[in-house]
Amino acid sequence: MASDILIKQTAPGTFTYRVDNVDRFAPELNQPATPFPIPESSHTQAILIKIEGNTMIINVSWLVKDRGAGNTAVDELTGGAAIQTVEQQRNFLFETFESKGLEYAFELDVEGVTPAFTKIGLVTKMVVDKDQTEPEHYRASLTFIVGTLVDSAPDSQTDDN
Numbered sequence: 001m002a003s004d005i006l007i008k009q010t011a012p013g014t015f016t017y018r019v020d021n022v023d024r025f026a027p028e029l030n031q032p033a034t035p036f037p038i039p040e041s042s043h044t045q046a047i048l049i050k051i052e053g054n055t056m057i058i059n060v061s062w063l064v065k066d067r068g069a070g071n072t073a074v075d076e077l078t079g080g081a082a083i084q085t086v087e088q089q090r091n092f093l094f095e096t097f098e099s100k101g102l103e104y105a106f107e108l109d110v111e112g113v114t115p116a117f118t119k120i121g122l123v124t125k126m127v128v129d130k131d132q133t134e135p136e137h138y139r140a141s142l143t144f145i146v147g148t149l150v151d152s153a154p155d156s157q158t159d160d161n
Contacts, residue, residue, distance in 0.1 A: 004111045011105040016075040024061040061141035064089050086138050090128045097123045108144050121146040
């Protein structure tokens with residue numbers, strides 16, 4: 001895949017981690033339906049009932065490499081604050097993309113494709129793995145679920161009126 005993938009924390013604060021060495025980008029749309037087979041009938045006569053909504057999960061994996069002097073993995077952090085080494089990137093991913101509540105918002109964007117592929121949601125799983133075959137690099141993967149974060153009580157229900 002030639003395009004970069006941007007993983008953004010959009011609230012609280014804004015940080016954009018740039019995945020520029022993508023191994024795998026796999027969006028998966030789940031559209032559950034419940035079958036209701038009719039006794040003594042062909043499989044083609046089964047009734048399909050749609051009682052659940054659809055979900056999209058996006059899996060991304062990449063090779064984490066040192067960025068080198070003057071380059072940063074995080075667009076907003078440059079100079080002395082730049083995230084360059086594999087260890088800095090690992091720490092940044094775990095510390096920044098951990099959702100600690102509903103105030104945390106995330107976005108996944110595939111840069112430079114038409115039509116645009118931008119999704120909002122949550123990072124639900126992250127793995128950063130180092131093995132003996134590539135001791136100077138990490139393999140990272142994350143699972144992103146697409147959706148809108150909502151509070152358990154709408155604003156109108158939290159008023160004292």
